[in-house]
Amino acid sequence: MQNIYFTPGPAALYPTFEKHIKSFIDRQLGSISHRSQQYRDLHRFTVEQLRTLLSIPTTHQVLFLGSASEAWERILLNCVEHESFHLVNGSFSRKFYDYAQALHKFAHIYEKPMGEGFDAAEIEVPAYAELICTTHNETSAGVQMKPADIHKLKNRHPDKLIAVDMVSSAPYPALDFGLVDTAFFSVQKAFGLPAGLGVWIVNEACLAKAERLRQYDSLTIGAHHDLPTLWKNAEKNETPATPNVMSIYLLGKIAEDLNRIGIETIRKETEQKAAILYNTLKNSSVFDPFVTETRHQSQTVVVANTRKDSSVVISNLKGKGMMVGSGYGPYKGKQIRIANFPATSFEQIDTLARALNEV
Amino acid sequence: MQNIYFTPGPAALYPTFEKHIKSFIDRQLGSISHRSQQYRDLHRFTVEQLRTLLSIPTTHQVLFLGSASEAWERILLNCVEHESFHLVNGSFSRKFYDYAQALHKFAHIYEKPMGEGFDAAEIEVPAYAELICTTHNETSAGVQMKPADIHKLKNRHPDKLIAVDMVSSAPYPALDFGLVDTAFFSVQKAFGLPAGLGVWIVNEACLAKAERLRQYDSLTIGAHHDLPTLWKNAEKNETPATPNVMSIYLLGKIAEDLNRIGIETIRKETEQKAAILYNTLKNSSVFDPFVTETRHQSQTVVVANTRKDSSVVISNLKGKGMMVGSGYGPYKGKQIRIANFPATSFEQIDTLARALNEV
Known part of the structure; x- marks a missing residue:
């Protein structure tokens, strides 16, 4: 029996994955x-599909890294001389902050407990922060930040760069890249691919900053995957080192599949499926939504408090062939996490909702 | 018609690749x-197969990166405070040196023209160099450095760390890891996998150095994939970020296949196939071996000067379904490069040799 994966990443593989990998193999x-031109065509196809899907303008390049975690490091090395500012409300937004410290940047932090979200109105950006680091979807806690709030931050601070972690939500958030300097995601979440590729979207302002910083003796922008070198290669539809051709190919094919459905439909269906899950939690005697503010409830990773030990819940669902994630960090035994990505159908969500009611 | 790939990387996929990817998909x-324990078991299996294949002792950890190019950066960040020393005789050994400069290390260089190799006896290691950077197989030029010479360098300089780039030769070189502090390779060469994974073998002396450097305010060992964090996770058979599970699985399975054949047989067959190729070149009126010193002739990447424009030769072979690499950098139009990895059979090498005679 095949399991249904509702895990927030690595997540369920997209239904067409197997077909595409077969064509990858058959075509050698x-x-x-x-x-080769054959590779450059493949590379360009994937970039074009992503540009269509996410409305990425030509001011931005689409770059490939080993993972989204690598993107944290590359952004900090290339876009921050002294100071970064981090909105932290969970384990992954905190890692972005930790990376800044490891790189000896002066990292400012505005922190909230897991389960709480950020609105633009309450955020005071430190005067000398060069980069504002936001997380659209905090995977550990199932909290989202509204794109409108991210855009407001940039509108209020046009002199600063703004970065958006959309690891576990892309392509769901309708970001306006006119107001987002850089964003990044990984492919093992909503794109339904095996892990091993990070996608870094980055604009000319970031490039200009990296080119300036590269001249300094007092810091390094890194040697591998530095932004100017990545950008120069991307203009030729190439990468500096041998790329993960298989993942880049599969990402292009799945982005094409998503474009066929249409991004508006995908976003609407994501919200409809999330509503089914949140309603199930609200009407349950065993579960309730961890995130109480509706506007901060993630549409792509739904986190539920469990009144019984969550390992019992997880085993119960596993017995029915449904795999959900455990709570993160301190919430390991007290929560479950449910991914709601395009790979997951309404039918599967309904099946899970029924099983949650029966726990 | 399926082509036969003799390209030096991405190279021909290992014959069992398709079978293993099918089992990866079938097992979800x-x-x-x-x-999860399921992942840790998979991870441990791959590491154990590599330990067997390459005789890696428990003093060394086996770590996974996005590529071998990333390994250059991680080694320099974690193992060099001030000075590195580089043996450079081609494009890839030069990149290791370039990376050191980009990271603002004081990088010493001993350089030879492409096509020439290094012997231990002639090498003067600068007194304050902390790390000696060697390349077992310079892919751009088809030049190898004998493991015995690498070992001599370490024997003469036990106080220094020594790094070995074995990107396009592992598992062929019989390195004694008692005399090699760190080495690295990528999977799209002799392991016959799609690109997207680098393997970093590194010992406790490197770890101790990284832990010391991490305390300093004057430099950074990096934030992503820093050695102490990678090592700590590897002890649990995990990785800090979501790993490329598919490639790690496939690498373990192909390493197991190679272990079934036996490393001694693989090494002997590699030499026998290389001898067929070098003999063909020597007896040809169109080709001759680029590397003239027999002891420096690579056994895994054979480079030939072509008396006619190499693009004509490459097209001719392509017409017969055989793909060889072009010359690298300044030798693009003047050479061909032929990979001789375990995925390539005696029969295929014979077919290519006959075709080379007919060009």
Whole structure:
């Protein structure tokens, strides 16, 4: 029996994954040179599909990294000389902050407990912060920040760069890249691919900053995957080192599948499926939503408090072939996390909702 | 018609690749949690197979990165406070040196023209160099450095760390890890996998150095994939960020296949196949071996000068379904490069040799 994965990442593989990997193998794409026109065409196709899906303008490049975690480091190295500012409300937004400290940046933090979200109105950005680090979807806590609030921050601070972690939500959030300097995600979440590729979207303002910082003796922008080198190669539809051709190919094919459905439909269906889950939690005697403010409830990773030990709940669902995630960090035994990505159908969500009612 | 790939990387996929990817999909391993026992068992299996294949002792950890290029950066960040020393005789050994400069290390260089190799006896290691950077197989030029010479360098300089780039030769070189502090390779060469994973082998001396450097305010060992964090996670058979589970699984399975054949047989067959190629070149009126010193002739990437424009040769072979690499950098139009990895059979090498005779 095949399990249904509702885990927040690695998540369920997209239904067309197997078909696409078969075509990758049949076409012998695993052996093509990454300096050939054949590769450049493949690379360009994926970038174009992502540009369409996420409305990425030509002011921004689409770059490929080993993971989204690598993006945290590359953004900090290339876009921050002295000071960064971090909105932290969970384990992943905190890691972005931890990375800044490890790189000896002066990292400001505005922190809230897990389960709480940020609104633009309450945020005081430190005067000398060069980069505002936001997390659209905090995977550990199931909290989202509204794109409108992210855009407001940039509107109020046009002199600063703004970064958006959309690891576990892209392509759901309708970001306006006119108001987002850089964003990043990984493919093992909502794109339904195996892990091993990070996507870094980054604009000319970030590039200009990296090119300036590169001249300084007092700091380094890194040697591997520094922004100017990545950008220069991306203009040729290439990468500096041998890329993960298979994942780049699969990402392009799945982005094409999503474009066929249409981003508006995907966003609407995501919200409809999330509503089914949140309603189930609200009407349950065993569960309730961890995030209480409706506007901060993630549409892509739904986190529920469990009144019984969550490991019992997880085993019960596993017995029915449904895999959900455990709570994160201090909430490991007290919560479950449910991914709501495009790979997951209404039918599967209904099946899970019924099973949650029966726990 | 399926082509035969003799390209030096991405190279021909290992014959069992398709079988293993099918089992990966059938077992739904693309969706398993990287914090589960199921993942840890998979991770441990791959590490154990690599330990057997390459005789890696318990003093060394086996770590996973996004690529071998990333390993250059991680080694320099974690193992060099001030000075590194680089043996450079081609594009890839030069990149290791370039990375050191980009990270503001004081990088010493001993350089030879492409096509020439290094012997231990001629090498003067600068007194304050902390790390000696060697390249077992310079992919751009088809030059190898004998493991015995690498070992001699370490024997003469036990106080220094020594790094070995074995990107396009592992598992061929019989390195004695008692005399090698760190080494690295990528999977799209001799392991016959799609690109997207780098393997970093590193010992306790490197870890101790990284832990010391981490205390300093004057430099950073990096935030992503810093050695102490990678090591701590590896002890639990985990990785700090979500790993490339698919590639790690496939690498373990192919390493197991190679262990079934036996490393001695693989090394012997590699040399026998290389001998067929070098003999063909020597007896040809169109080709001759680029590397003239027999002891420096790579056994895994054979580079030939072509008396006619190499693009003609490459097209001719392509017409017969055989893909070889072009020359690198300044030798693009003047050379071809032929990979001789375990995925390539004697029969395929014979077919290529006949075709080379007919060019």
